[in-house]
Amino acid sequence: xxxxxxxxxxxxxxxxxxxxxxxxxxxxxxxxxxxxxxxxxxxxxxxxxxxxxxxxxxxxxxxxxxxxxxxxxxxxxxxxxxxxxxxxxxxxxxxxxxxxxxxxxxxxxxxxxxxxxxxxxxxxxxxxxxxxxxxxxxxxxxxxxxxxxxxxxxxxxxxxxxxxxxxxxxxxxxxxxxxxxxxxxxxxxxxxxxxxxxxxxxxxxxxxxxxxxxxxxxxxxxxxxxxxxxxxxxxxxxxxxxxxxxxxxxxxxxxxxxxxxxxxxxxxxxxxxxxxxxxxxxxxxxxxxxxxxxxxxxxxxxxxxxxxxxxxxxxxxxxxxxxxxxxxxxxxxxxxxxxxxxxxxxxxxxxxxxxxxxxxxxxxxxxxxxxxxxxxxxxxxxxxxxxxxxxxxxxxxxxxxxxxxxxxxxxxxxxxxxxxxxxxxxxxxxxxxxxxxxxxxxxxxxxxxxxxxxxxxxxxxxxxxxxxxxxxxxxxxxxxxxxxxxxxxxxxxxxxxxxxxxxxxxxxxxxxxxxxxxxxxxxxxxxxxxxxxxxxxxxxxxxxxxxxxxxxxxxxxxxxxxxxxxxxxxxxxxxxxxxxxxxxxxxxxxxxxxxxxxxxxxxxxxxxxxxxxxxxxxxxxxxxxxxxxxxxxxxxxxxxxxxxxxxxxxxxxxxxxxxxxxxxxxxxxxxxxxxxx
Ligand code: I6G
Numbered sequence: 001x002x003x004x005x006x007x008x009x010x011x012x013x014x015x016x017x018x019x020x021x022x023x024x025x026x027x028x029x030x031x032x033x034x035x036x037x038x039x040x041x042x043x044x045x046x047x048x049x050x051x052x053x054x055x056x057x058x059x060x061x062x063x064x065x066x067x068x069x070x071x072x073x074x075x076x077x078x079x080x081x082x083x084x085x086x087x088x089x090x091x092x093x094x095x096x097x098x099x100x101x102x103x104x105x106x107x108x109x110x111x112x113x114x115x116x117x118x119x120x121x122x123x124x125x126x127x128x129x130x131x132x133x134x135x136x137x138x139x140x141x142x143x144x145x146x147x148x149x150x151x152x153x154x155x156x157x158x159x160x161x162x163x164x165x166x167x168x169x170x171x172x173x174x175x176x177x178x179x180x181x182x183x184x185x186x187x188x189x190x191x192x193x194x195x196x197x198x199x200x201x202x203x204x205x206x207x208x209x210x211x212x213x214x215x216x217x218x219x220x221x222x223x224x225x226x227x228x229x230x231x232x233x234x235x236x237x238x239x240x241x242x243x244x245x246x247x248x249x250x251x252x253x254x255x256x257x258x259x260x261x262x263x264x265x266x267x268x269x270x271x272x273x274x275x276x277x278x279x280x281x282x283x284x285x286x287x288x289x290x291x292x293x294x295x296x297x298x299x300x301x302x303x304x305x306x307x308x309x310x311x312x313x314x315x316x317x318x319x320x321x322x323x324x325x326x327x328x329x330x331x332x333x334x335x336x337x338x339x340x341x342x343x344x345x346x347x348x349x350x351x352x353x354x355x356x357x358x359x360x361x362x363x364x365x366x367x368x369x370x371x372x373x374x375x376x377x378x379x380x381x382x383x384x385x386x387x388x389x390x391x392x393x394x395x396x397x398x399x400x401x402x403x404x405x406x407x408x409x410x411x412x413x414x415x416x417x418x419x420x421x422x423x424x425x426x427x428x429x430x431x432x433x434x435x436x437x438x439x440x441x442x443x444x445x446x447x448x449x450x451x452x453x454x455x456x457x458x459x460x461x462x463x464x465x466x467x468x469x470x471x472x473x474x475x476x477x478x479x480x481x482x483x484x485x486x487x488x489x490x491x492x493x494x495x496x497x498x499x500x501x502x503x504x505x506x507x508x509x510x511x512x513x514x515x516x517x518x519x520x521x522x523x524x525x526x527x528x529x530x531x532x533x534x535x536x537x538x539x540x541x542x543x544x545x546x547x548x549x550x551x552x553x554x555x556x557x558x559x560x561x562x563x564x565x566x567x568x569x570x571x572x573x574x575x576x577x578x579x580x581x582x583x584x585x586x587x588x589x590x591x592x593x594x595x596x597x598x599x600x601x602x603x604x605x606x607x608x609x610x611x612x613x614x615x616x617x618x619x620x621x622x623x624x625x626x627x628x629x630x631x632x633x634x635x636x637x638x639x640x641x642x643x644x645x646x647x648x649x650x651x652x653x654x655x656x657x658x659x660x661x662x663x664x665x666x667x668x669x670x671x672x673x674x675x676x677x
Pocket of ligand 1: 123
């Protein structure tokens with residue numbers, strides 16, 4: 001064998017192996033070899049192709065990314081129109097659809113439906129000629145789309161050549177290209193840190209990634225294609241049921257939905273819809289509904305089409321997660337530590353089945369990033385359990401009299417001034433507990449589950465007690481009596497008695513809980529625990545100097561200063577002494593055993609929104625592992641967990657070279673630590 005023949009044989013072998021590994025990894029989700037082996041095979045193939053350029057073919061796995069950016073996308077006419085789907089927004093509309101089909105198919109007792117999630121992405125058409133990918137196009141207007149061949153080639157779930165050999169000579173595969181939620185979040189975090197444009201949702205991110213003239217940019221984006229039908233096929237045969245065609249596509253190398261199911265009758269469809277609706281938040285990708293298709297192709301043919309949609313398919317849509325509304329005003333809320341949060345007051349709008357009239361605007365930076373003004377039409381998004389968010393301004397609808405959002409100079413609740421510390425984006429009221437809002441929030445914090453844990457003394461009740469001047473400081477909680485409480489709050493005798501009993505019970509606490517409940521700035525649960533373990537008594541802690549405090553693990557100069565200021569304030573001294581006098585007590589603190597927790601000594605910042613859990617829960621898990629969770633990024637921060645909406649903290653972390661992880665990486669990390677501990 002000549003060297004060229006030898007190379008040719010090896011190249012063929014390597015391509016087969018690489019394609020097979022790629023298929024197992026991306027389509028079957030069942031990789032057989034570690035990534036390192038895959039990389040070695042690819043490198044060997046690259047080297048051989050470099051030595052023997054005549055062996056390079058366009059479907060080689062090394063040829064996914066082209067070198068030359070396009071000047072513009074060209075228009076392509078689809079071989080068969082890409083239709084749209086009829087929508088159903090209720091079970092009744094779905095039943096009516098099934099009923100209509102029965103009227104046309106009078107000899108079918110119950111219709112079998114193939115069910116798939118409707119991915120929230122971009123519909124594409126992929127043309128295969130003699131098994132080779134020759135063209136990728138967007139749906140466009142259904143008749144004509146844009147040629148995005150260079151870009152679709154970079155997507156690993158799109159085979160450059162079909163597997164096996166029993167495929168039609170001409171095959172047009174259709175599907176949806178989408179960006180998984182995790183990839184979208186990572187992309188936005190990166191964009192924030194680089195100061196480039198963020199995307200409002202994964203669908204826009206997928207669309208933006210596909211509309212790149214330079215395929216290298218598309219390649220760097222986490223895109224997936226899920227095949228959902230065959231548009232045209234010629235010179236070969238296909239199975240006679242839709243679900244079997246999808247299985248066939250899978251064998252040819254395409255990813256199909258892992259949620260594909262076949263059900264019987266409309267009741268089966270309704271059940272499938274509610275099953276997917278329940279799973280929706282936990283799916284790795286966004287979907288906006290489910291699609292039902294008559295499974296038998298002969299019945300599909302009998303049913304035919306109405307105008308631009310098949311009669312045999314319907315999309316049962318979820319309530320939309322994004323809606324347009326008007327920003328009527330911005331209010332400023334004051335938190336426990338005086339932090340001022342701008343809250344968008346929106347023209348009420350139904351989003352995902354819930355009426356939204358408020359959405360957080362986070363801080364000054366976020367307002368600047370959005371470029372939002374009062375009077376603007378905005379897009380609000382409520383995905384999963386996440387707090388509603390303003391994601392975009394529809395600038396084309398900006399009224400002439402749109403007003404700039406002015407941060408107040410005076411606290412919206414009390415007469416104190418507001419200051420914005422340098423290098424922070426957070427504005428604060430400077431009044432401390434004499435500010436009614438901070439008082440309410442600190443009492444709520446004092447009563448909360450992780451602090452004094454007073455069952456039944458929830459936020460609403462605290463607000464009423466403060467408004468009615470029954471409580472002027474946390475110490476007043478312990479002089480509440482059942483009879484006036486029952487009378488004043490119309491709580492009823494029994495609830496009032498229960499509340500007083502819960503207050504009584506909370507007197508037996510622990511020193512770490514008590515310290516945390518005091519609400520000293522930047523003293524979270526982990527710091528409170530570290531302080532208790534170091535000083536053992538409240539008296540010793542109260543007398544400690546800033547210098548001594550900094551001997552406590554993770555207490556830096558800022559926290560030490562906060563503690564000293566707090567303990568030296570005559571108002572706070574009086575409150576603490578009243579609490580002790582009321583009978584708040586805790587068992588003697590024993591010096592801790594030296595057994596270390598896995599995150600002892602680590603300082604972590606959570607920023608942005610988490611999808612799978614609340615920030616409190618994330619924090620509790622970290623604290624239980626020994627970490628200290630703080631609110632601001634500094635050189636002492638070990639790690640930053642950044643979700644969507646992360647702003648200045650993320651940028652600061654990047655500037656300081658601090659490790660930043662997304663929610664997925666965070667979960668994997670704590671899961672591992674918890675399992676090992
Ligand atoms: O837009 C679509 C999404 C998903 C579809 C579709 C689909 O199947 C799962 N199927 C058809 C036939 C069409 N649009 C026209």
